[in-house]
Amino acid sequence: MEIQNYSDVMVFVEQREGHVQKVSLELISKGREIADELGARLKAAVLTAGLTHPVHSLIELGCDEVILVEHPILEPYTTEPYTKALTEVIRAHNPEIVLFGATTIGRDLAPRVSSRLDTGLTADCTKLEVDLENRNLLMTRPAFGGNIMATIICPNHRPQMSTVRPGVMQMAEPVVGRMGVCRNFEVAFSPADQHVEVLEVVKASKKKVNIEDATILISGGRGIGSPEAFPILESLADKLGGTVSASRAAVDAGWIDRSHQVGQTGKTVRPDLYIACGISGAIQHLAGMEESEFIVAINKDEGAPIFDAADLSIVGDVHKIVPELIRILPELGNRNAQ
Amino acid sequence: MNFSLSKEHEMLRELYRSFTVQEVKPLAEEIDEEERFPVETVEKLARYGFMGIPFPKELGGSGAGNLAYAMAVEELSKACGTTGVIVSAHTSLCAAPIYEFGTEAQKQKYLPPLAKGEKIGAFGLTEANAGTDASAQQTKAVLQGDHYVLNGSKIFITNAGHADTYIVMAMTDKAAGTRGISAFIVERGFPGFSIGKKEKKMGIRGSSTCELIFENCIVPKENLLGKEGQGFKIAMKTLDGGRIGIAAQALGIAQGAIDETVKYVKERKQFNRPISAFQNTQFELAGMQTKVDAARLLVYRAATLKEAGASYATEAAMAKLYASEVAMEVTTKAVQLHGGYGYTREYGIERMMRDAKITEIYEGTSEVQKMVISSAMLK
Amino acid sequence: MKIIVCMKQVPDTNEVKLDPVTGTLIRDGIPSIINHDDKAGLEAALCLKDQFGAHVTVLTMGPPQADKALREALAMGADRAILLTDRRFAGADTWATSLTLASAIRKMDYDLIIAGRQAIDGDTAQVGPQIAEKLSIPQVSYVEDLEVEEGQTSIIVKRIFEEGYHRIRVKFPCLITTLAEMNTPRYMSVGGIMAAYNEKQVETWTLDHLDMNPDHAGLKGSPTKVRKSFTKAPKAPGKKFNAEPDAAARLILDALKERFIVE
Numbered sequence: 001m002e003i004q005n006y007s008d009v010m011v012f013v014e015q016r017e018g019h020v021q022k023v024s025l026e027l028i029s030k031g032r033e034i035a036d037e038l039g040a041r042l043k044a045a046v047l048t049a050g051l052t053h054p055v056h057s058l059i060e061l062g063c064d065e066v067i068l069v070e071h072p073i074l075e076p077y078t079t080e081p082y083t084k085a086l087t088e089v090i091r092a093h094n095p096e097i098v099l100f101g102a103t104t105i106g107r108d109l110a111p112r113v114s115s116r117l118d119t120g121l122t123a124d125c126t127k128l129e130v131d132l133e134n135r136n137l138l139m140t141r142p143a144f145g146g147n148i149m150a151t152i153i154c155p156n157h158r159p160q161m162s163t164v165r166p167g168v169m170q171m172a173e174p175v176v177g178r179m180g181v182c183r184n185f186e187v188a189f190s191p192a193d194q195h196v197e198v199l200e201v202v203k204a205s206k207k208k209v210n211i212e213d214a215t216i217l218i219s220g221g222r223g224i225g226s227p228e229a230f231p232i233l234e235s236l237a238d239k240l241g242g243t244v245s246a247s248r249a250a251v252d253a254g255w256i257d258r259s260h261q262v263g264q265t266g267k268t269v270r271p272d273l274y275i276a277c278g279i280s281g282a283i284q285h286l287a288g289m290e291e292s293e294f295i296v297a298i299n300k301d302e303g304a305p306i307f308d309a310a311d312l313s314i315v316g317d318v319h320k321i322v323p324e325l326i327r328i329l330p331e332l333g334n335r336n337a338q
Numbered sequence: 339m340n341f342s343l344s345k346e347h348e349m350l351r352e353l354y355r356s357f358t359v360q361e362v363k364p365l366a367e368e369i370d371e372e373e374r375f376p377v378e379t380v381e382k383l384a385r386y387g388f389m390g391i392p393f394p395k396e397l398g399g400s401g402a403g404n405l406a407y408a409m410a411v412e413e414l415s416k417a418c419g420t421t422g423v424i425v426s427a428h429t430s431l432c433a434a435p436i437y438e439f440g441t442e443a444q445k446q447k448y449l450p451p452l453a454k455g456e457k458i459g460a461f462g463l464t465e466a467n468a469g470t471d472a473s474a475q476q477t478k479a480v481l482q483g484d485h486y487v488l489n490g491s492k493i494f495i496t497n498a499g500h501a502d503t504y505i506v507m508a509m510t511d512k513a514a515g516t517r518g519i520s521a522f523i524v525e526r527g528f529p530g531f532s533i534g535k536k537e538k539k540m541g542i543r544g545s546s547t548c549e550l551i552f553e554n555c556i557v558p559k560e561n562l563l564g565k566e567g568q569g570f571k572i573a574m575k576t577l578d579g580g581r582i583g584i585a586a587q588a589l590g591i592a593q594g595a596i597d598e599t600v601k602y603v604k605e606r607k608q609f610n611r612p613i614s615a616f617q618n619t620q621f622e623l624a625g626m627q628t629k630v631d632a633a634r635l636l637v638y639r640a641a642t643l644k645e646a647g648a649s650y651a652t653e654a655a656m657a658k659l660y661a662s663e664v665a666m667e668v669t670t671k672a673v674q675l676h677g678g679y680g681y682t683r684e685y686g687i688e689r690m691m692r693d694a695k696i697t698e699i700y701e702g703t704s705e706v707q708k709m710v711i712s713s714a715m716l717k
Numbered sequence: 718m719k720i721i722v723c724m725k726q727v728p729d730t731n732e733v734k735l736d737p738v739t740g741t742l743i744r745d746g747i748p749s750i751i752n753h754d755d756k757a758g759l760e761a762a763l764c765l766k767d768q769f770g771a772h773v774t775v776l777t778m779g780p781p782q783a784d785k786a787l788r789e790a791l792a793m794g795a796d797r798a799i800l801l802t803d804r805r806f807a808g809a810d811t812w813a814t815s816l817t818l819a820s821a822i823r824k825m826d827y828d829l830i831i832a833g834r835q836a837i838d839g840d841t842a843q844v845g846p847q848i849a850e851k852l853s854i855p856q857v858s859y860v861e862d863l864e865v866e867e868g869q870t871s872i873i874v875k876r877i878f879e880e881g882y883h884r885i886r887v888k889f890p891c892l893i894t895t896l897a898e899m900n901t902p903r904y905m906s907v908g909g910i911m912a913a914y915n916e917k918q919v920e921t922w923t924l925d926h927l928d929m930n931p932d933h934a935g936l937k938g939s940p941t942k943v944r945k946s947f948t949k950a951p952k953a954p955g956k957k958f959n960a961e962p963d964a965a966a967r968l969i970l971d972a973l974k975e976r977f978i979v980e
Contacts, residue, residue, distance in 0.1 A: 016880075076883060079846075079856055104878045108858040111811070111843035115850035120812060120940030123841040143946065145730025145837045150946040157940040167974070195855035195891075199873065200884035213898075240973075265367075265684055273973070284684065287605055294976055295955075296969055302959075312972050313957035314965045324966035331970065346914045349788065353905045387907035400907035410907075 001094070006158040009035040010043045010095035011063075012086060014105055017075065018052035022171070023101030025061060027164060029172035030128060031099055032062030034137070037130045040096070043067060045089045047082055049075030059180035061172060066182040067093070073189045077105050080195045083112045085187045090117065092185070095159045097137055099128075102163035114161050120154035121161040126168055137162065211260060216242025216273045219262060219289070220250050223278020223299055224318055227255035232322050233277060239329050245269065247279045263288035277318040281306025298322075350406050354413035357386065366418035369544030370689050375500050376544055379421060384455020388414075388425060392645075393437055398450030408586040408641040412634075415590025416597065419693030420544035422590055426583030427496040428452070431701075432459025432505050435576040436523065439564045448503055448523060460501035461580075462492035462524075462550050463573050470706055473516045473570060477552060479508035484559050486510075486522065488552040491534065494700070498548035499533045502526045505576070506550070507569050519569035523561040530555030541692030578651040580701045582644065585637045585657035588665035588697035592630045595665075595672040595690045599623065602676055602685075619675060626668045633661040652714040659707035662697035669694040718771035718869055720762045721825060722795070723818055723832040723848065724755040726779050726786035730837045751786045754833025758895035760902035761863060762831055763794045769869060772796050774825065778806055778817055784919050791913035792905035803923040808936025811839070815847030816938070820929040821922060822852060828889040829872070834858060834896050845894035855887050858894040 011031045013024040028044060035042040041064040046055075049072045058066050067089055073081045086109070090098060098113075100106040102124050114121035126149075127140035136153045137160045143150040154160040211217060218237040220230055230244065237244045244260060251261045262269055264284035274292035279285060281297070281304055289295070290309050297310035298318050307313040314321065343351070361382055369376050383389055391407040393399025400406075407429060415422030433452040436444060451457040468474040477490025488508050495504075504524045511518030524531055534549025564572050600623065603614040613619050636657040643650035669691035673680040680687050698704050728747040751759070765771040775790040777783045778801040787798040801821055809817065822830065830852075832845035842858070849856035861882070862875035871888040877896065887893075905913075924934055932938055958968060 078885075079858075083850075104859050107842045108846060108856070111841075111846035112850050112856065114843075115812065115815065115847040118812070118940075120810065121841075121843055122941055123843060138944065142949075143839065144728075145733065145840065147730060147733045148946050148948050151944045152941050153944045154941045195887070196857060197886040198883050199886055201881070202883070203881040273976075275969075283605055283679075287601075290605075294972070296972065298965070307955070307957055309955075311953075311955045312969065313955055314968065315957065315959045316962065316965050320962035321965045321969075324962045325969055328966055328970055331974075345785075345788075346910055349785070349792065349905070349910050349913075350907065353792075353907070353910060357904055385906075386904050387909070391907055395908060400911060402907050402911050406907065 001158075003096075003156070003158050006094045006096040008041045008043055008093065008095045009038070009097045009099070010045055010090070010093065010159070012098060012100045012106070012109070013044045013046045013058065014101050014103060015046065015048050015051060015053065016077070016105075018048060018050050020046075020051070020053040020058075021101060021103065021166075023103060023164070023166035026166070026169040026171050027099045027101060028058060028061045028063060030164070030169040031097075032172065034097065034128060034130055035062075035064075037132065038096075038135060041065065043093060043095065045069070045086060047074050047085050049073075055182045057174060059182070060174035060176055060178045062175075062178075064180045066180065067185050068182060069185045069187055071187065071189055073194060076198055076201055078194065078196050078198060079108055079112055081189060081193050082109050083116060084189070084193055085185075086113050087116050088187055089185055090159060096135065098159045098161045100161070100163045102165045106163050110161060110163050117159070119157040119159060119161060121163070122152045122154070123163045125162045125164050128162060128164070136160070211243055211245045211262065211269055212267050214243040214245075214269070215271050216240050217245045217262070217269060217271045217289075217292075218242055218275045218277065219245040219247065219279060220256070220277050221247035221279030221285075222249035222253065223280065223301070224250070225278070227253075229278075229319065230256055232319075232326075236275075236322055236326050236329075239326060240273075242271075242273070247282075247285050276306050276310070277322065279306055280304045281309060346402070347406060347409065350402065351409055351413065353386070354410050357382075357388075358413050358417045362414055362421050363417035366420075367683075367686060367689070369418070369420060371543075371683075373538070373543045375424075375546045376421060377500070380424060380455065380458065380500075383421075383425065389428060389455030389458075390433065390453025391429065393433065393449065393453045397437070397445060398453035400453075404582065404645040405638060405641040408582055408637055411583050411586035412590040412593070412637070415587045416594030418544075419587060419591050419690070420542045422587040423496060423542055423545050423584075424458075426580070426587055427461065428459045428501075430580040430583040431461030431496075431576055432501070432503055434579050435461075435505050435521070435563065435572055438575070439521070439568075439572050440523075443560065444523065444563065452503060457502040458497055458500050459503045459505070460495055460497040461576065462495050462498075462504050462506040464492060464494050465490070466493055470703055472573065473519070475507055475509045475519050477506070477508040478512075479510050479520060479522065479557070481510070481559070486557045486559065486562070488522070488524070488530070488555040488557055490552050492550040494537065494547055495550050496545055496547055496700075498550060499536065499546045504550065505563065506552075507573050508552075510566050510569075514567060516570040517567045519573070520566045521563040521569035521572045522557050523563055524555070524557055528555055528557060539696075541689070541694070541696055577701055578654050579644065581654040581658040581707070582637065582640050582650075584697055584701045585633070585640065585654070585661040588658070588661040588694065589630065589633050589637050591690055591694050591697070592626075592633065592661070592665040592668040595669045595687060595694075596623070596626055596630060598685075598687055598690075599672045599675050602679075606677075613675075622671055622675060626671055629664045630668060633657070633664045636660055652711055655702070655707040655710040658697075658702065659704050659711070662694070662704060665694040665697055666691075718765060718769055718829070718865070719825075719827045720765060720771050720773050720829045720831060721822055721827045722755070722759045722762050722773060722775045722790070723830065723845070724759060724775050724777050724786060724790060725752045725833070725836045726750070726777060726783040727752045727836050727838045749782065749785065751789060752833050752836045753897040754835060754895055756833070756902045757897045757899045758831035758833050758893075759790055759793065759795065760900045761895060763903065764900075765865065766794065766796075769865065774799065774827075776818065776821060777801065778809075778814060778821075780807075787919045788910075788913045789905060791917045791919075792909035793903055794909060798917070798919045800919050800921050801923075801927075802921055803925075803934070805924045805931065805935045805937075808939065809934065810939035810941045811841050811843035811847055812940050813934055813936075813938040815844045816851055816929060816933050817927065818844070819848050819851035820927040822848070823928070824926075828870075830854075830890070830892040832892065832894050834894040842894070845892060849892040852890075852892070855891045856893070857885055857887055857891070860893045860895050861899050863893065
């Protein structure tokens, strides 16, 4: 089919056990922007066994049409029924763009769908723009392990497909009373569409990771004052999906086990985020963490050498700042939409 | 003359490096502090074929040759001199003489467990009164029917206590001087064989260095290695090969010290800049690396000659002499460049200096190496 | 049991540094490694070889130097190694890559295909599922654990999600993508390295060996194209603030948001 016969933007609205995922709301907001630029409509494809989230809120957020595929085979998520359903929806609607959240579901589903449709897919986009000259979506993403950024286009195939990570796009304000339609879409599922058997569904929090593998470390030093401060750091680590580590001073003082020690006589770490709390930054400590991607240092002492190594230095009291940070963190955290 | 390594050797080096960084380095400080033989590391070394690198596959080895073996000892020693000498003594001083001088039956019996690392080897030549003057052997071996009876003792034996197989030199004919010394394969468990006191040492403290005690020790006749009277020659040839291992150990210790120092001088700031910016630091490092590279070429040359079946004793002596002296010099300078921190046990550099010293002494002191080299020159 | 492991040789992107003066990537001298997720998959396959005597083939599409990654796999214990290499494969996006790999796989017998979840240079996580689609076989991605069922015709895997996991049964033939967290890969052995270079070989296949439309290979066959690439701004010097707790917390949160650090 000719490229010009594809139009409109579609968002795959991901739900789990009926709960719409926040990333999909972020993508609807972005999808609305893109659709406006293109002078096109925005559609949402919802695949579910039963939605608890009200459909009209998707419309208020910017969808012109919600396409609802409802069937028990769609819970829990398995690849084939979702691929089959979404491919049929796309073939019926011919969107020029389809957006997915880059979640453990999106990154399993989007490639399979793109391959079935023989079209291009770009993963983990951090920026989406439109080239109005040719209606190409400009998809910018990190490459080479995050060391460079690349802008990708899919000039000759439709739909153009992208996955976007949660938290990258901003969720817009809903327009109360906005009008749109919701249509049921029938897909003829059969048991033969189920290619795997789900034996067990287990909810579990991520297991404790050792500090060398952690991507986020909240590290405590002598400046946190006492072992009683570590639970607060633990709490911050939990909320961020990170792990607690420590300087040698804290370990020698018996406040935490040696396996958490970062530094010359401890472990060398290179997390994406290292928050140093009450750590002075002696050379032996720096040797163990200075390669961290982003270093935040909080210390009462303005002259602490750790500030020379940090990207973001805060002169202040760890005991006041960390609880405050924990308090405002929910802005980032919750995957499920409220 | 080809100065580049083959693809296999490049890949072997990568294996040695990743194994050393992940398995050996994390334990180096602890086994030195506790004077503990790293049993768990030896098991892993065995699993990956490090305990029989130069020996043929048919005899349980890895079939990789002598250069590959020297490189392994070098890489292991960069992180831990103790681990390097465990492999070196086992391979060059015990497995090698069995491979080179043993009968088919002895090779089939003893080599596979040693090459696979299921058993550990050691070499007993040195005695309280026979160090550099190795020929002054007092341990005696008397043939009695189908066995020999050994009486005497050995000191400073590396791997003793953990080894299962020992190559032991003993006097079978006092009147014949060095031609009266014979070599025996002695197993832990032979009646009358026990391990004596464990030495407390300056360095390579994780290496088990003990006395061997023979009190009417019964050694089956079949365990005579080579012929009666060949023991001294076997010991000397064995040490020729062992020198390559020790030279590789010294080389590794020296390079490891340089690598740590380079990291340190880039981090350490004084007078508002890293000390790597000062010309003294730069010039010292340049001199150190040049000497270590020269040592490396000597070690690799000796290993390559041995692998090719060519004569190599002089070259091995040169490698050992030079590499050990360089190791001592480089580690001393490395401690100096670390300043006060270099003297503390928080940093591993002082351990490297303590480890380096023994390489100038064992398996033939530097003085002995000079004797070997000059005697070849003045023939 | 016949297993094919799809592997990629990648630059060790953790070791990449930016030239502080020009702001460009220093690509020289970056060591090449077997991608971590793939290596875990290879280790899983080798464990199945240890347990069940499975036959393990490793397959890579790449430039000639990818031979080294395949030798490493052979040195770890793989039985057969195939390098798909051809100038015409260059510039392939994930669609063209997966089509090429699937075409190669079609020439072989297999029960299980294992691919790593994603490569540390491309980071797309697309090739595995796309291969499965082209071969019309079931896929399970994000596998952290697997066991073979009695009869050796199906496996039960632990499939990770953000909030937990599923235990899933899938019959052969199928494809799984593996996570580096799944296991600690074995080292090569000394003897294994010697065998990899002296006894085993790396088979080289080009586009001509494959039954596929040549226009679908490489840059030519790729639906997606790179319009431009640029380095991120070099790490700015650190910023220091004296701030009240609420302002301080806000500064930190904003920095975290900006860097997409939180999932």
